[in-house]
Amino acid sequence: MPADLPDQRRQVVMLLQAFSAAAQRYAEAAGARRGLHRSDLHALLAVMQATMAGRATSPGELARAVGLTPSATTTVIDRLVASGHAEREPDPRDRRRTIVRPTESARTDGREMFQPLGDAMGVVVDDLDDAELEVVTRFLHRAIQATTEAAEAAQG
Numbered sequence: 342m343p344a345d346l347p348d349q350r351r352q353v354v355m356l357l358q359a360f361s362a363a364a365q366r367y368a369e370a371a372g373a374r375r376g377l378h379r380s381d382l383h384a385l386l387a388v389m390q391a392t393m394a395g396r397a398t399s400p401g402e403l404a405r406a407v408g409l410t411p412s413a414t415t416t417v418i419d420r421l422v423a424s425g426h427a428e429r430e431p432d433p434r435d436r437r438r439t440i441v442r443p444t445e446s447a448r449t450d451g452r453e454m455f456q457p458l459g460d461a462m463g464v465v466v467d468d469l470d471d472a473e474l475e476v477v478t479r480f481l482h483r484a485i486q487a488t489t490e491a492a493e494a495a496q497g
Contacts, residue, residue: 357484364458365379367458368382368454369382371454371455371458372454374454375424375450375454376424377420377424377426378417378420380407380409380413380417381417381420381421381424381426383407384403384406384407384409384414384417384418384421385421385426385427385443385447385451387403387406387407388403388421388427388441388442388443389443389447389448389451391406392442392443397432397440397442398440398441398442399432399438399439399440399441400414400415400418400439400441401414403417403418403441408492408496418441421441421447425444425446425447426443426444426446426447426450427441427442427443427444427447428441428442428444429441430442
């Protein structure tokens with residue numbers, strides 16, 4: 342964070358950091374109750390988002406999406422399969438390739454894990470008028486992009 346950042350802007354950055362930490366603690370606690378590690382949750386989220394977008398996810402694509410080595414990704418996929426949250430299957434377009442798909446159990450557990458947080462955040466969002474929502478939405482898109490770019494730069 343730049344040292345010359347004005348107080349109110351510094352506070353926004355610090356609040357984003359606090360929100361990020363709180364969200365991670367929530368996800369870790371919710372996942373731990375189901376025997377899922379943080380990396381399992383990140384991988385499962387990536388697989389579910391790809392599936393919702395109509396894309397299949399190969400282990401290599403998953404490794405890139407979550408920033409894991411291929412061997413670590415294999416371990417995560419093995420845990421997700423063993424826990425009943427994912428399944429490996431041949432890619433229908435290229436039988437030499439494997440894809441990872443979420444199971445119905447993953448969808449059910451995901452709803453159970455994150456519905457309480459979604460409900461709580463819905464209350465927060467309901468307090469905003471349309472103009473505020475527009476500003477927050479624009480800000481969050483830009484914050485996500487900046488964070489993604491910083492993460493990619495940190496990975497080398």
